[in-house]
Amino acid sequence: MVYLNVILIALAVLAGDGLKVGDQAMDFNLKNVDGQMVSLAGNKDVKGYILIFTCNTCPYSVAYEDRIIELHQKYAPKGYPVVAVQPNDGQRSPGDSFGNMQKRAKDKGFPFPYLLDETQEVTRTYGATNTPHVYVLDRKSGDTFVIEYIGTIDNNSKNAADADKHYVMDALESLLDGNSVQTTKTKAIGCTIKWAS
Amino acid sequence: MNCIRGTFIWRHRNQLSMHKSVIGLFCLGLILAFGVVGPTEVRVVKFDALEHLMTRDSEKIEVINFWATWCKPCIKELPYFQQLQNDMPEKVNVTLVSLDFADVLENKVIPFVEKRQLTTQVLLLDEIDYNSWIDKVDPSWSGAIPATLIINHQTGQRKFIERELEPGELEQLIEELTI
Numbered sequence: 016m017v018y019l020n021v022i023l024i025a026l027a028v029l030a031g032d033g034l035k036v037g038d039q040a041m042d043f044n045l046k047n048v049d050g051q052m053v054s055l056a057g058n059k060d061v062k063g064y065i066l067i068f069t070c071n072t073c074p075y076s077v078a079y080e081d082r083i084i085e086l087h088q089k090y091a092p093k094g095y096p097v098v099a100v101q102p103n104d105g106q107r108s109p110g111d112s113f114g115n116m117q118k119r120a121k122d123k124g125f126p127f128p129y130l131l132d133e134t135q136e137v138t139r140t141y142g143a144t145n146t147p148h149v150y151v152l153d154r155k156s157g158d159t160f161v162i163e164y165i166g167t168i169d170n171n172s173k174n175a176a177d178a179d180k181h182y183v184m185d186a187l188e189s190l191l192d193g194n195s196v197q198t199t200k201t202k203a204i205g206c207t208i209k210w211a212s
Numbered sequence: 213m214n215c216i217r218g219t220f221i222w223r224h225r226n227q228l229s230m231h232k233s234v235i236g237l238f239c240l241g242l243i244l245a246f247g248v249v250g251p252t253e254v255r256v257v258k259f260d261a262l263e264h265l266m267t268r269d270s271e272k273i274e275v276i277n278f279w280a281t282w283c284k285p286c287i288k289e290l291p292y293f294q295q296l297q298n299d300m301p302e303k304v305n306v307t308l309v310s311l312d313f314a315d316v317l318e319n320k321v322i323p324f325v326e327k328r329q330l331t332t333q334v335l336l337l338d339e340i341d342y343n344s345w346i347d348k349v350d351p352s353w354s355g356a357i358p359a360t361l362i363i364n365h366q367t368g369q370r371k372f373i374e375r376e377l378e379p380g381e382l383e384q385l386i387e388e389l390t391i
Contacts, residue, residue, distance in 0.1 A: 074280075170341040170342075170344070202355040
């Protein structure tokens with residue numbers, strides 16, 4: 016089964032379009048800003064995760080930082096913590112180096128892990144293209160998580176108060192109520208991911 | 213800027229020389245005809261203005277580039293668009309559509325456009341609910357910039373490129389759409 020999953024994931028990656036809603040989420044083992052390694056399977060208590068590809072330097076990511084913190088504060092106690100992954104290559108985007116990630120996490124007091132995808136393999140596998148790019152994951156059985164939503168956080172990157180569609184929160188509320196997610200895919204508006212050349 | 217001053221004078225002062233009056237009238241005519249007030253002015257628009265560019269009946273090839281002042285690869289390729297407008301003004305219509313937030317118009321976008329001496333049309337698209345309109349530009353668009361849309365209104369052919377362009381690529385794309 017594990018092999019089959021690996022093959023399926025490899026095929027999805029080869030197809031070039033990344034994981035889709037309904038697909039099993041690929042686990043990873045990435046370094047957090049505190050030096051510890053973090054994986055999805057590492058936390059047995061959670062119901063799922065709000066996996067967010069985001070970075071230090073993109074104005075959209077910066078505009079969403081406080082909302083990402085709020086998402087974590089609201090939904091971690093309900094079983095869906097945020098896990099942030101920084102996908103940009105540190106050489107192409109020096110502001111996103113591991114040192115600068117550590118600084119940003121400290122300055123903003125990130126209450127969630129902020130992981131570096133150094134090889135960009137996780138980002139590529141998931142098919143994230145922009146920052147911030149959100150994947151809502153729901154535990155199905157054991158350490159198997161399924162992707163329930165892919166896209167943007169809400170419909171106003173500039174001003175949280177003016178947003179009237181809260182895609183990620185709506186997805187989480189549906190999952191918490193035991194319902195299926197209504198809007199499962201939106202376009203994640205933001206900056207392109209800076210791939211290593 | 214002479215157009216703006218000329219129009220202003222024409223509108224607000226009666227003691228005019230005939231010369232200024234003519235300039236004022238001419239410039240006001242330009243404003244009414246094209247909705248632009250000068251080479252380095254940036255108009256803040258809604259999606260309908262963009263839709264107009266995408267659907268209008270024009271003999272010229274429409275080149276629409278989506279960019280922002282914070283986007284490094286966008287800034288890198290902006291000179292290609294300025295050059296294209298300089299080289300083929302009779303053949304292409306270049307519009308640079310800034311996706312900067314509208315509240316940085318005065319302190320970022322306008323100074324940027326002036327510093328770079330851009331003379332192409334520059335619009336700031338003030339439509340924050342991206343998921344309501346980006347599919348109308350192109351269904352394949354992930355929402356990342358730079359992105360460029362090229363349209364031949366006469367044949368209906370379109371090309372959409374969601375990445376930074378290589379030098380000379382723009383001219384090649386236009387040639388492909390012209391044949």
